[in-house]
Amino acid sequence: MGRFFKVGGGTRVEVVGIVEDGKYKTLSEDPQPAMFLSLLQSPSKHTCLLVRSNRGPEDLGPALERALNGLNTGLPFTTSTWDRELGTALFAARAASLALGVLGGLGAMLAVTGIFGVGAHTVSKRMRELGIRVALGARRKEVLGAALGRVFRLLTFGSVAGLLLGLAATKLLSFIVYQATPYDPLVLVGVVLTMLLLGLLAAWIPAQRALSADPLILLRED
16 A cells, blocks of 8 residues: 556556455456556546445436436436346356256256166065075065165265266366355265165165065065
8 A cells, every 4th residue: 555556658656445356357267356547547438336235226226317417417327237237247157057957957867767777676686585585584674684785885886986976077067157166065965865865765665575575476486
């Protein structure tokens, strides 16, 4: 503050205030340093006046018009809300978010269908084995453990692989979608737990059928 430096052309200017870094090109860029000059030092035909108020746009617009007309009745100006300006800047990010959301929903449906189908198929192929365990006097807990154990291992391996790939993809996502966080523990843990529960449920249904059926019938099944 109070020091001088030279700008283009050798003009000597004094620092009268300090401003924080900001975003001036894109909303996804890192904050950059900026310098502001007065209109007397840097004349411009287009000037933006930022006004913050608790009043609504319908009340603030006429008040601004009266204030500016009091300075210069021939001064043309237009007003716009912050939401409208940000809506234009965020259009691309919102469109990308919508597209990724639709694709993510379709991917989730396919993943749920695949996991449910694989879990049920894995246990259904072992119905004969489960029937032998029941016929030999295995307890209900042991049969469920044998039916769900292999499925749980497959789901755990797949969840770890998917989690690693998801973490790699979120880095790219943070550059496409505005304010997207690369690492969201709540979302990542929720997705993994959901897939695990769906897979275990898919395996539990045929396992319950094996426990409730006659072992002789299961032994005769191919």
